[in-house]
Amino acid sequence: MTILEQLQKIVGSKNVSDDKAIAAAYSRDQHWSFVEPKNPAYVVRPGTKEEIRDVLMLANRENMPVIPWSTGINIRGMTIPVKDQSIMLDVSGLNQIIEISPEMMTATIEPGVTFGMLVEQTKKYGLRPAFPDAPLTVSAVTNNYLRGIYQTSPRDGLDHILSFEIILPNGETLSTGSRLLSKELPYFRYGPGPEIASLFIGGPGTWGVVTELTLKLYRIFKHQEVYYVGFEDIDTPMELLTKVNREELVSGCRFVDTAHWLPPYLGTFDYAYESLPEFVVVLVVENQDKVFQAQDAIVRSYIDKSGGKILDLPSKLADNLKCEMLGAETSSMIFGFKGNFYCVGYYGPLKFLSKYYNDFKQNALEVGFSIEDISYYANTIARFHGQSTYYELEIYFDSSDKKSVEMLRALHARTVENLLDTGIYGWFRPYAGVIEPTLERIGNFADYWKKLQQLIDPNGIMNPGKLF
Ligand SMILES: Cc1cc2nc3c(=O)[nH]c(=O)nc-3n(C[C@H](O)[C@H](O)[C@H](O)COP(=O)(O)OP(=O)(O)OC[C@H]3O[C@@H](n4cnc5c(N)ncnc54)[C@H](O)[C@@H]3O)c2cc1C
Numbered sequence: 001m002t003i004l005e006q007l008q009k010i011v012g013s014k015n016v017s018d019d020k021a022i023a024a025a026y027s028r029d030q031h032w033s034f035v036e037p038k039n040p041a042y043v044v045r046p047g048t049k050e051e052i053r054d055v056l057m058l059a060n061r062e063n064m065p066v067i068p069w070s071t072g073i074n075i076r077g078m079t080i081p082v083k084d085q086s087i088m089l090d091v092s093g094l095n096q097i098i099e100i101s102p103e104m105m106t107a108t109i110e111p112g113v114t115f116g117m118l119v120e121q122t123k124k125y126g127l128r129p130a131f132p133d134a135p136l137t138v139s140a141v142t143n144n145y146l147r148g149i150y151q152t153s154p155r156d157g158l159d160h161i162l163s164f165e166i167i168l169p170n171g172e173t174l175s176t177g178s179r180l181l182s183k184e185l186p187y188f189r190y191g192p193g194p195e196i197a198s199l200f201i202g203g204p205g206t207w208g209v210v211t212e213l214t215l216k217l218y219r220i221f222k223h224q225e226v227y228y229v230g231f232e233d234i235d236t237p238m239e240l241l242t243k244v245n246r247e248e249l250v251s252g253c254r255f256v257d258t259a260h261w262l263p264p265y266l267g268t269f270d271y272a273y274e275s276l277p278e279f280v281v282v283l284v285v286e287n288q289d290k291v292f293q294a295q296d297a298i299v300r301s302y303i304d305k306s307g308g309k310i311l312d313l314p315s316k317l318a319d320n321l322k323c324e325m326l327g328a329e330t331s332s333m334i335f336g337f338k339g340n341f342y343c344v345g346y347y348g349p350l351k352f353l354s355k356y357y358n359d360f361k362q363n364a365l366e367v368g369f370s371i372e373d374i375s376y377y378a379n380t381i382a383r384f385h386g387q388s389t390y391y392e393l394e395i396y397f398d399s400s401d402k403k404s405v406e407m408l409r410a411l412h413a414r415t416v417e418n419l420l421d422t423g424i425y426g427w428f429r430p431y432a433g434v435i436e437p438t439l440e441r442i443g444n445f446a447d448y449w450k451k452l453q454q455l456i457d458p459n460g461i462m463n464p465g466k467l468f
Contacts, residue, residue, distance in 0.1 A: 004018055007055065010055055011044055011045065012047075016043070016044045016045070023042075023088070026088045027080065029077055031076045031080075031432075033340075033342075034433045035076075036080075038086075040067065042086075045091075045093055048094075049211050052167050052211060054171070056168075059087055060170055063461065065083045065085065065087065065463070065464050066087045066462060068463065069088055069090045069091065070139035071112070072090075076432075077431065078204045079463075082464060091111045091209060095111075096109070098212065101187075105218070106187055107122060108212060108214045109212070109213060111141040111209075111211065113141065114136060115143070119131070129215055130156045130160045130218060144213065146204065153218075153381075154252070154381055155383070157382045161213060161214070162216060163177035163197065164210050165179065165210070167208050168457075169459065173211075177197060178190070178191050205463035205466070206467050221292070224292075226285075227283045227285075228280055228310065228311040228318065229303055232279075236306070236307040240302055240308065241281065241350060241380070242351075245383065247298075250284055250285055250299065251285065252284030253379065253380040254282045255281050257376040258276045258278055277311075342394065342397060344412070345390065345392050345427070346391055346419060346424045346425070346428055347389065348422075349388075350380060351387065356378075356422065364411055369407060373395050373396055375395075377391070432466065453467070
């Protein structure tokens, strides 16, 4: 039997294709300036876990690369084939919310479940998932599994995964955490043995195919205040940012470069953005009743002494920005600016906020971008010492313009080296273009990482080329 016939036997003939027109739809994403487009040989759409297992076993026998694909929204080339004869394993058909447990504040979901679906269902119980600053169409499983979610809330923290189920390249199914002892109670990250969930999290489809994941849910508070505080320079807000995070006073905290971050994001609103101060700090205070009032009073007093000014933004603009911060039912991401968006996302300490920005700005100007092309934001992400911050350095560019693409490649190389030299905690997600120079700097950790990868996937079939 040919490979096509074997795949047809597993998933049924209408769920597998080697048609070039269908393959082409999976061949590129917005990161094409860095990751060359390439067609997969087969697009396969399994409908059950057993079918996923059988496709993996076939691919393993035949040494064929497999690329798991959940909703394909990624913008970093992570599902683009690198090798010939690749199988694109589109698991979006597994799209059930298996359970929402209001009692345990958890949801157990399949990879085709989008954030939009989850937000819609959980709000019935006054709950919400941790929300990424992403389109509502992304897979909640993949988004979390790739590396926690980092964006919205220092109150939620970073770790939202309790347990998951993954099918390995040899066809075995592995469960993590308390699922090992009782599938009825999939609510605890730590099970009877070593905690291996963390080891698997963050692999871009390189360990196996995640088929189920149990996530934490969080309360929706009725009492909530959002402050937009304007600053004319980048250093003045540091004291406010440090205090509200260290003292665990805010649920959301974002620093944005107003002139360049807001218009491309929210560009459909007719607004004199140039009248705003250069930087805005957005703070979300929420809690119960009197706790909220006390917390809010402290935050207010810190804002008053911060050197910043509370802005009275038009409600439409403020509401949309709030959606980005808190994950409401709409996502306002527009990117209506020059057509293409580049960003490098990473974790670093809050104290480097101005250095990261100033270096990026200087590098971008030196390679030929203008100040209007640059944007920047920082989100604090976890309480603890108040320093853990997610950063994005961004460029809006026209990808049909060869010169801009060349400039972007030069800027990317400089930025990655600069960040590694300055000091970061790590990349948001490992992907082509950031992982290579990083592996060179992490010594024997890289060797152990490769050895672990070989242990799980000795034939190297799982999304090869994305890490090693
Ligand atoms: C404009 C824009 C802005 C965004 N901003 C943010 C943001 O601020 N914060 C944020 O968290 N996200 C953000 N995202 C979303 C983020 O890029 C995607 O959630 C993420 O890349 C995963 O995409 P996906 O869910 O569609 O998964 P896919 O694109 O399907 O897959 C992504 C990777 O996961 C692997 N994979 C897919 N399914 C599985 C599976 N079942 N098991 C194992 N591996 C699998 C793939 O092989 C691939 O390597 C943004 C996306 C866009 C388009």
